[in-house]
Amino acid sequence: MKETIEHNKRIAQLTFAAVFPHYITKVERKGWTIDELHQVIEWLTGFNDSQIQSLISENVNFETFFQRAKLNPHAVLIKGVICGYRIEEIENPLTKQVRYLDKLVDELAKGKKMDRILRTV
Numbered sequence: 001m002k003e004t005i006e007h008n009k010r011i012a013q014l015t016f017a018a019v020f021p022h023y024i025t026k027v028e029r030k031g032w033t034i035d036e037l038h039q040v041i042e043w044l045t046g047f048n049d050s051q052i053q054s055l056i057s058e059n060v061n062f063e064t065f066f067q068r069a070k071l072n073p074h075a076v077l078i079k080g081v082i083c084g085y086r087i088e089e090i091e092n093p094l095t096k097q098v099r100y101l102d103k104l105v106d107e108l109a110k111g112k113k114m115d116r117i118l119r120t121v
Helices: 005-013 016-029 034-045 049-058 062-068 073-077 093-109
Strands: none
Touching: 005 062, 005 093, 016 034, 016 049, 016 062, 016 093, 034 049, 034 093, 062 093
């Protein structure tokens, strides 16, 4: 799929609080836990459990979420297709970061081993 300016704006304005319950549903439906989800989010962003809850309470959008994040330097190793987009081909940095998170949640839900999800080198 080809990303558009409108698509990138929509992604930036989505609130983390609105998407987070979908992440929980996805991983729990497949037998994984919120703690494992938090581990994945912390690896990518540096946010611990209380910071994640604070971001949810503040109702921050993804633009603010990733501005505050300390992106893991190994995030560039996240590759593949998510939501019809090949991550390596996404040009907008924020959209790419959101898709990194989507991809990690998807890998967790699919039962990929944690060391592979976290790109342990």
